[in-house]
Amino acid sequence: MSLDSKIPPGPLAQKWDKHRFDLKLVNPANKRKFDIIVVGSGLAGASAAASLAELGYKVRCFCFQDSPRRAHSIAAQGGINAAKNYANDGDSVYRLFYDTIKGGDFRAREANVYRLAQVSSNIIDQCVAQGVPFAREYGGLLTNRSFGGAQVSRTFYARGQTGQQLLLGAYQALSRQIGLGTVEMHPRTEMLDLVVIDGHAKGIVVRDLVSGEISSHAADAVVLATGGYSNVFFLSTNAKGCNVTATWRAWKKGALFANPCYTQIHPTCIPVSGEHQSKLTLMSESLRNDGRVWVPKRKEDCQKPPASIPEADRDYYLERKYPSFGNLAPRDISSRAAKETCDDGRGVGPGGRGVYLDFADAIKRLGESMIRDRYGNLFDIYEKITNENAYKVPMRIYPAVHYSMGGTWVDYNLMSTLPGLFVIGEANFSDHGANRLGASALMQGLADGYFVLPYTIGDYFVSAKQAKPSANHPEFKKAEENIRQFAARLLSVKGRRTATSFHRELGKLLWEKCGMARNEAGLTEALKRIPELREEFWKNVAVTGGNGELNQALEYAGRVADFMEFAELLCLDALHRRESCGGHFREEFQTAEGEAKRDDENFAYVAAWEYQGAGKAPVMRKEPLVYEEAHMSTRSYK
Amino acid sequence: MNLTLKVWRQKNPRAAGGFETYEAKGVTPEMSFLEMLDVVNEELIAGGRDPIAFDSDCREGICGMCSLVINGIPHGGQPGTTTCELHLRHFHDGQTITVEPWRAKAFPVVRDLITNRSAFDRIIQAGGFVSVNTGGTPDGNAIPVPKTTADRAMDAAACIGCGACVAVCKNASAMLFVAAKVSHLNLLPQGKAEKDRRALNMVKQMDHEGFGNCTVTGSCEAVCPKEISLSFIAKMNRDYGVATLKGQ
Amino acid sequence: MKTIANIFASSLGKKYIMAVTGFGLFLFVIGHLAGNLQVFLGPEAINRYGAFLQSNPELLWPARIGLLLMLGLHIWSAAKVSLENRAARPEGYAAYEPVGSTYASRTMLVSGSIIFVFVVYHLLHYTAQVQYLNLTGRDFRVFVDLKDRHDIFKTLVVGFSNGWVSGFYILGMALLCLHLSHGASSMFQSLGWRNDVYRPMMENLARVVALLIFLGYSSIPAAILFGYGREVLR
Structure with missing residues (x-):
């Protein structure tokens, strides 16, 4: 299989315009004849479902939560980027494009990123019109703040709840369509398989999480907006329900999976407090605008109260190592720096896995009320979890898995290698390369859903000229049967270990061997250990209850089973990529100063993995990354 | 322990x-x-x-x-x-x-401890939105919003739709939830065009779902994890009243 | 028509009815108190006031009918709202903590019901002057002062000299105070005339006014029990 990214010809700045002209259109009266399934109701899914329904398509939207408003996009705190240049500080579409490409360590597809920067402005306009209460200046105009990896202020925000407000905007638009009858919403429903007929995606098989009923849904196109796979690490900042199941099962049906090893570790999370921990909580990166990161210079000082350590004995290591970006160095760099100091024995807090994020200077400079105004809710969250008042003592933070840049491979039209299967938002791989910049996830999710997919999907309908699918097709029946058997298999093991305990062990293994820093020996070991763990899982997992009822143990076990398989692909990809780039840091490939060393000659490509059948090694396909505009330089934030 | x-x-x-x-x-x-x-x-x-x-x-x-x-x-x-x-x-x-x-x-x-809260979704579907389609919207700065208004709208928009207000209310009233949504959009200039319709339709749906009435005990505000103010209920009462008197 | 239907059928509409009628009754309570307190100016003042009211039936009866109508609507909306509220939670909690709410706000139905019983008794006692209900064995209807007016002063002194009657009166006023301590502010909430700035002020004002109303009304039976106006009995 060759990967055709369908990047339009012509100068970078005109590609999207030209492409939109070239895309075939569906006559408005004909749109209602096309059924579209959207799986997921986060920023990408909700915005796509609403926009497609507005255009006249018949849409069905599925989510596993009890309401589309609860998708995990809601938890994004900091903001959303847009090249508005409202701050008059020299921002432009080109600068946002360049920052994103560079932030992604030159492993993203140039044309996609440029398009993302182009539509970023429309997103803000759209959201404002929907009633998203972005922060304002006293004059009534929108205000911006700066974020990691950028030297301009281009981030729009709604207190520390930007994701919530943007999602509510998309949810409102979706709700409007549900009310109008143009979208049929299926909450508490989980997609368990993709159905492919004659090489085209033709629908999905789902399980009703309340009744346990398995049912088939046929459509002319399927859109996956099912988010990322960070929960493969067990502990991450993702919601408990986030999983890889939809994209993984699509993978097994032929949709290639790209760059799984590109996982983002967020530098500012609340450190782990114990074994029982079920998830990690992120503290918005925006805190680094005013907080200063430091650890004691000497190991002996680590257990002392921070206030007792004099200025001269503190190591503000980000400011020291990266003077021009300082505390706003990109996420991958900040995370690794924190890990290094802790590995060096200078970490603080219980277990020594933490660094200080100190607001004392900012409070002295701006006053406590100003800091409260900017970050009050984050300080509250911190206090609720740790029982510490960050106005008085510095926060303790530590990196945690946060986002997955890898995902289902898609072309410029956001279509996967399976015709008719579109993948948007975090679930695809396309825009962030090896590292995502802060405030770009919201931008990408909404760009895909509001402004890209609604154009490109029509072109597929017109060009593919596919027959109307039916849910009675034998392929659907076969898929339903497989799902039932899968559930029956899980229920019949009747072992002694819970799915959680397997998941926790898998996550720990990945965090150690394939986390912030990776090496060949560790990855090889993980690749040996994962199949063993998987085997044990299928021999000894305990799943209670039955299939025909609300059964959270069964839902979860199914997701863990997929993680058990997916983890192997993640490590395989990490092992094959013998370079360091962005979130993928291979210890063997670093500069003398410990910075990531990219190998553009050999690895400037997207690694897209193809399923070959159960028990067979996946095959890697390459999409070479060609940079027409951006110059592949070594990232430097010094 | x-x-x-x-x-x-x-x-x-x-x-x-x-x-x-x-x-x-x-x-x-x-x-x-x-x-x-x-x-x-x-x-x-x-x-x-x-x-x-x-x-x-x-x-x-x-x-x-x-x-x-x-x-x-x-x-x-x-x-x-x-x-x-x-x-x-x-x-x-x-x-x-x-x-x-x-x-x-x-x-x-x-x-067990899981309830069906889809009534909240249906209330939003009845009017908890601004009727704009994707595309064709004016520049974000074309609609100035006073900071105080934006902040107040944000106070209301912070609602997470958990339903604790209903759970604690001795009348199982959903007023705080509905009021938060009505207020969020009715306060903003973007939402003004369908202010009356929104208040009327959302209240109608709320009543239809079988929630109780507000007797202003204030317990909803006390348990709200986002500390949404009872004053938004007053705001909704006002908006609904105005819309009703207009004969909408 | 749609407006009327909206008001009578919707949850918010019923609360408007309750608030508006509550406001009317609240004004009556204040006006009635101002009239009654003339008892402390002596027999001449209060009897003149009574004669003035009785001599204007064209005003008195519309006012009475208006008050009855308001009371009726107030009770109707309360009954309707309460029934709906009960239906909204068919299964209650095993453990329940009414956090953040005042005792007054949770007991409006109970306080209101007892006040209603009180009002009925009060009307029979002093307005209809049903003899066997005043527990003194005397007929108030025959009390006439020197100017041939109904002797309200004497009626009050005789009526309140009975401890049970006074006690019930004071209890009624205490419950009215409780009722108003919530209602006098929450009616503005129901009508949408309240916000974060005025709310604490209004809540406190409602409590103060409710207390003053209680003290004002209760002062009459209390004073009489302590001997005020006894001379007319001689």
Whole structure:
């Protein structure tokens, strides 16, 4: 299989315009004849479902939560980027494009990123019109703040709840369509398989999480907006329900999976407090605008109260190592720096896995009320979890898995290698390369859903000229049967270990061997250990209850089973990529100063993995990354 | 620390439910309430018994999925806190804790501690939006919004739709939820065009769902994890009144 | 028509009715108190006031009918709202903590019901002057002062000299105070005339006014029990 990214010809700045002209259109009266399934109701899914329904398509939207408003996009705190240049500080579409490409360590597809920067402005306009209460200046105009990896202020925000407000905007638009009858919403429903007929995606098989009923849904196109796979690490900042199941099962049906090893570790999370921990909580990166990161210079000082350590004995290591970006160095760099100091024995807090994020200077400079105004809710969250008042003592933070840049491979039209299967938002791989910049996830999710997919999907309908699918097709029946058997298999093991305990062990293994820093020996070991763990899982997992009822143990076990398989692909990809780039840091490939060393000659490509059948090694396909505009330089934030 | 839990168990909406007692042994004060339930469930599953079904997702107080009445108070009674953010340091060793689902006709129990809150979605579908399609919107700065207005709209928009307001209200009234949404959009210039219609339609749907009436006891405001003010209810009362008097 | 239907059928509309009628009754309570307190100016003042009211039936009866109508609507909306509220939670909690709410706000139905019983008794006692209900064995209807007016002063002194009657009166006023301590502010909430700035002020003002109303009304039976106006009995 060759990967055709369908990047339009012509100068970078005109590609999207030209492409939109070239895309075939569906006559408005004909749109209602096309059924579209959207799986997921986060920023990408909700915005796509609403926009497609507005255009006249018949849409069905599925989510596993009890309401589309609860998708995990809601938890994004900091903001959303847009090249508005409202701050008059020299921002432009080109600068946002360049920052994103560079932030992604030159492993993203140039044309996609440029398009993302182009539509970023429309997103803000759209959201404002929907009633998203972005922060304002006293004059009534929108205000911006700066974020990691950028030297301009281009981030729009709604207190520390930007994701919530943007999602509510998309949810409102979706709700409007549900009310109008143009979208049929299926909450508490989980997609368990993709159905492919004659090489085209033709629908999905789902399980009703309340009744346990398995049912088939046929459509002319399927859109996956099912988010990322960070929960493969067990502990991450993702919601408990986030999983890889939809994209993984699509993978097994032929949709290639790209760059799984590109996982983002967020530098500012609340450190782990114990074994029982079920998830990690992120503290918005925006805190680094005013907080200063430091650890004691000497190991002996680590257990002392921070206030007792004099200025001269503190190591503000980000400011020291990266003077021009300082505390706003990109996420991958900040995370690794924190890990290094802790590995060096200078970490603080219980277990020594933490660094200080100190607001004392900012409070002295701006006053406590100003800091409260900017970050009050984050300080509250911190206090609720740790029982510490960050106005008085510095926060303790530590990196945690946060986002997955890898995902289902898609072309410029956001279509996967399976015709008719579109993948948007975090679930695809396309825009962030090896590292995502802060405030770009919201931008990408909404760009895909509001402004890209609604154009490109029509072109597929017109060009593919596919027959109307039916849910009675034998392929659907076969898929339903497989799902039932899968559930029956899980229920019949009747072992002694819970799915959680397997998941926790898998996550720990990945965090150690394939986390912030990776090496060949560790990855090889993980690749040996994962199949063993998987085997044990299928021999000894305990799943209670039955299939025909609300059964959270069964839902979860199914997701863990997929993680058990997916983890192997993640490590395989990490092992094959013998370079360091962005979130993928291979210890063997670093500069003398410990910075990531990219190998553009050999690895400037997207690694897209193809399923070959159960028990067979996946095959890697390459999409070479060609940079027409951006110059592949070594990232430097010094 | 050790805790005794009295938990509401109910197999499905039609089945009769009842309380069962569980021991949570060796839990620590740093754990969250839900992590403690995770521990109990782990033991139940390992012992071949059905775990306690409860809703939770983000576990950082923003998705609004978690929904437990703990010792008679939705979300457990810590100010501005959801169930998932509640930590065991607020309980003492040996304490007995009663855990119940949200109780309201409009929120029927699905299983154990899980309720069906889709009534809230239907209220939003009735008018909790600005009728704009994707595309063709004016520049974000073309509509100036005074900072105070934007801040107030944000205060209302912070609602996470968890339903604690309904759960705590002695009348099972959804006024705080509906008022928060009506106010968020009615306050902003973008939402003004359909201000009357929105108030009328959302209230109509709210009544249709079988929620109770507001008797201004203020307990909703007290348990709201986002501390949404009762004054938004006054705002909705005003908007609805104006719309009604206009004969809309 | 749609407007009327909206008001009578919707949850918010019923609360408007309750608030508007509550406001009317609240004004009456204040006006009635101002009239009654003339008892402390001596028999001449209060009897003149009574004669003035009785001599204007064209005003008196519309006012009475208006008050009855308001009371009727107030009770109708309360009954309707309460029934709906009960139906909204078919299954209650095993443990329930009414956090954040005042006792007054939770007991409006109870306080209101007892006040209603009180009002009925009060009307029979002093307005209809049903003899066997005043527990003194005397007929108030025959009390006439020197100017041939109905002797209200004497009626009050005789009526309140009975401890049971006074006690019930004071209890009624205490419940009215409780009722108003919530209602006098929450009616503005129901009508949408309240916000975060005025709310604390209005809540406190409602409590003060409710207390003053209680003290004002209760001062009459209390004073009489302590001997005020006894001379007319001689």
